[in-house]
Amino acid sequence: MAFNYYCIDAGSQYCPCYLAKTDNCLICSILQGKEYCDCKWQGICVYQEYIWANGKIEERKSLCVTIAEKKYINDRLFTLTIEIPSDSLIRAYNQPGAFAFLRPANFLEYYDVPLCVMDVDESKKHLTFAINIIGPKSKALAISENAILIRGPYWNGLFGLKHIKSSYNKNWIVIGRGIGQASLLPVVKNLLRGNNRITVLLDPGNLKVNLVEKEINKLGIEFQVFDLNSSFHKIRLKEIIEKSETDFIYSCGSDAQHKFIQNVLNKVGYKIPLVISNNYQLCCGEGICGSCESMIDGELIHLCKIQLGSEQVLGG
DSSP states (O other), X not given: OOSOOEEXXXXXXXXXXXXXXXXXXXXXXXXXXXXXXXXXOOSSOHHHHHHHTTTOOOXXXXXXXXXXXXXXXXXXXXXXXXXXXXXXXXXXXXXXXOEEEEEETTSOGGGOEEEEOOEEETTTTEEEEEEEOOSHHHHHHHTOOSEEEEEEEEOOSEEOHHHHHHOOXXXXXXXXXXXXXXXXXXXXXXXXXXXXXXXEEEEOGGGTSOTTHHHHHHTTOOEXXXXXXXXXXXXXXHHHHHHTTOSEEEEESOHHHHHHHHHHHHHHTOOOOEEEEXXXXXXXXXXXXXXXXXXXXXXXXXXXXXXXXXXXXXXX
């Protein structure tokens, strides 16, 4: 391996996947058609699991679910809450970086749209998503009334997941802008369980509204309203990093936002791990279609499945 990465699905019920059948496994050299073992060990032998399963693949199938609530925030933005019938499935979605493909119940699979999980209520078995109405896929969801199809769960909705999962009693800055705020709540809730101290900065962006404002208040966290395009707040960000003795930063927004924060850290010489939302184009979620492929350090990487650090994704 030229650099350190791992597959988000390895060790889960969805491993091995269909890539193993065509010698395209992302981490197992034998299931890549080679004659020797040279994998990035993740505590599990994917080849052994494939042999034991006799080549059987556990699929993520589309599930028809009931719409519990649809709430419009403005004429271009709404939240969609659906009811998941399985306790184990709702728990699988209750992870930072979780996302799913949604489409109306009477539409073809071409209308599948990847959406990050905005919030989870395990007691009610509810999943909530935020949808910005832009094109035919989001418009189709907007006109759905009773039921939709959901396919998942998928978990590679952010890069740097290991920092969130292992963090305990640390200082975090969480920065969310526009529709990117949709992935913020699961991260914050996970960090709170680890007794971490969190500073939340919210920039409404083009939406002109802070999507998670009420939910953040309910968690007992005070947030600051930011404008990442203003010179004042760019300077203010540096001051907050210094004052809070920051250990980690999570950026949920555009790639331009990620790179801006990375540049701030580089200019002041701070070696602070940056966790970022995954903004790559996702189509199948299984590493098959190739829409999420990117050449990184000389390797063709499937970013719907592969976990990397932000410095590898952003290049710096």
